[in-house]
Amino acid sequence: MCGILGLLLNDPNIDCAPEICEGLSLLQHRGQDACGIVTCGPKGRFFQCKANGMVRDIFDEKSVQKLIGGMGVGHVRYPTAGSFNNAEAQPFYVNSPYGIVFAHNGNLINTTSLLHFMDATAHRHINTSSDSELLLNIFANNLQQTGKFRINEDDIFTAIGGMMKQVKGAYACVAMLAGFGIIAFRDPNGIRPVGMASRKTATGNDYIIASESVVADASGFSEWSDVNPGEAIIITRAGVTRRQVHEPEIFAPDIFEYVYFARPDSVLDGVSVYRSRMAMGDALAVEVRRVLAQRRISVDVVIPVPDTSRVAALNLAQKLNLPYREGFIKNRYIGRTFIMPGQQMRKKNVRRKLNAMALEFADKNVLLVDDSIVRGTTSKEIIQMAKDVGAKKVIVASCAPPIRYPNVYGIDMPSRNELVAYGRHEDSIAGAIGADLVIFQTLPDLIESVRQFNTSINVFDCSVFTGEYVTGGVDESYLSHIESLRADNVRSKVAAMTGELSAQEGKGGGGAGVAVNGVNGRQTVLTSNGPSGQNGNGPDDTVGLHNSWYS
Ligand SMILES: O=P(O)(O)OC[C@H]1O[C@H](OP(=O)(O)OP(=O)(O)O)[C@H](O)[C@@H]1O
Ligand SMILES: NC(=O)CC[C@H](N)C(=O)O
């Protein structure tokens, strides 16, 4: 999952970068690997800073000050395609036509044929393995087809509509055209979230585009409006134009946004994430009561697994009339572990992040509540921690059903074999993570927990639970293909060869400003070069070594 952001201030003389930076820090939970901002200043000139690392590490006062201009685009990255390389940090830029900057949340599933099209027909060079760079170039190629000296809004809508016919997968995007404006669009299934809001100023309106509404709320924007599936929105200083550029297909927002990804204080597609998590806790309580009675097990205390499960766990405890205790204390300086790259790093960081307090566990039957069990990394570690401090029985309840299928729409879980529930039924999942018992939410209950707040949504993308992929085009051969490219064991081999993961772990990395020739004629640029390769206004320090949660 990534976070995207676009900002257009009515007064072009006010720099938008400080506000984009603030906004990105509110989206940090969507991607911790890399981040970037590109602004557009006088004469349509772009200014860029992007690198591997968290927002607080990459952007200091000095680097933000160099980002000039009243409109810009920002991104926080959690890679699902390509690599963790600095060169794949977003936003991406192409100079032709007109100068385009682009940020993407999601994942494309037909990249092989798109790459062939780029090469054989469009003759455009793709310099990284990122699907987002590819998507940008499809858009750019479609704009190029107009052959016009200056384009208008119709041309932009036509180019995006054409692009939606060519690409398959999930994409919520924000783009910026030099000296023109910012653009948002969302795939025809609306899998990933994105919306816009406005703010009145003395001179006119400011506009923001963001993955989640929390960014708009925090910056004083109002009238949040989700981008519709298959819709594109162009925002210039003259105002906002919206158009349905592709027939909407089955609207299927990803239910995992509500389970885990989004912040609880966001409202996505008309559903409060917070309320939906409360409802997940209520529904899970009913299932927990049933299973505990069936197995004749009693529970002394409900303990959430910080952070995401807290909201649901509190409701569950209230429903069951059980005490709710914060038995795990979270180190607030460690980020989300699920979205860290590499199993070793995830495992190590669960231990660093959570500490079990013996006084809440000793001699008790504890019910741990988590939002989801994916690889089982978190549950395995914390169950052991709970037992180490004296818990009698450890029962785990998950707000989501067992996850048995890969995600291909922007969550980095490409390999079935990494999923603890793959090929296992519930008792054997409990055995695998060391629990005395595991209780899962049923899928209908999960769907109802979200849908009750917006009954106009008939379908959610639940592919990780069902193996049904709403876009089509995901068959056994595709799944085997991504598994062979992106499974943890494959990536760690590649990383060992290239030294990439060790750089991610903060032990190595490249020097600032170094460009070396990579494989397949690609350039691996180990610095935050600005658009068109001019040496940049990126961080002065060496980039790629900043990630505070890796060390
Ligand atoms: O079974 P796993 O593969 O461990 O994945 C699931 C866990 O990962 C996430 O927590 P994370 O630490 O990423 O974020 P959080 O602090 O928001 O809960 C999620 O909330 C679960 O706790
Ligand atoms: N999680 C995402 O949205 C990732 C965006 C894009 N596929 C990348 O890998 O950079």
Ligand SMILES: [Mg+2]
């Ligand atoms: Mg968690």
